[in-house]
Amino acid sequence: MGMENVFVYGAFFGTLVLFFPIFLSLDAYTDLTKNKTFFSVHLFKFIKIFGGYILLHSEGIAIHLTKKKAIFIRYEDMQNEQKKFEITAGFQLFTLRTSLELSIEKYPLAAFYTAALAQVLSQIIYPLVSYRKEFMNLKNGTLLTQGEGIAKATVHLVTVFNQLTIGMALSKIILEAIINLWQKKKNTKQLKT
Numbered sequence: 685m686g687m688e689n690v691f692v693y694g695a696f697f698g699t700l701v702l703f704f705p706i707f708l709s710l711d712a713y714t715d716l717t718k719n720k721t722f723f724s725v726h727l728f729k730f731i732k733i734f735g736g737y738i739l740l741h742s743e744g745i746a747i748h749l750t751k752k753k754a755i756f757i758r759y760e761d762m763q764n765e766q767k768k769f770e771i772t773a774g775f776q777l778f779t780l781r782t783s784l785e786l787s788i789e790k791y792p793l794a795a796f797y798t799a800a801l802a803q804v805l806s807q808i809i810y811p812l813v814s815y816r817k818e819f820m821n822l823k824n825g826t827l828l829t830q831g832e833g834i835a836k837a838t839v840h841l842v843t844v845f846n847q848l849t850i851g852m853a854l855s856k857i858i859l860e861a862i863i864n865l866w867q868k869k870k871n872t873k874q875l876k877t
Contacts, residue, residue: 707778709842716835776817779842782806783825787834799826
């Protein structure tokens, strides 16, 4: 095999790896009565990246990744940090399945109207979202149940992207960090003079 073939095969497999689709899924389960959300993030459905649970507090959100490790994010800091979590156009929604389980024991009318509103909104929004992207799998389900104090929601979300998208997102983050650093240095020099 000649050297030109090595370059051709290398370019082919490099391009293949660059554009190979990567599926990232998020599963979340919320018990609204206990103010707790459990979540897990998987790569290709079977490789678990991380998981844990989220608790809402009056000052912010606590994300518990392990028994000993938690991240606390204040509500006031979320406004400033929002740009860091922007999803670029390269991350495509592939699947979204939501379900809602509500008790009809104490407040049957409120449960019925909430379930009806969730169903109507999904019947309006899901077709609009998937109109141009027929590959999307969007589903919603609602269950009214006996028993007191049941208010649960589940979300299964799958997004697809590739190595090129990750590279572009990382480049954007790095460039923004460099620009911010440069602007801070420029501002400190102006203050000194």
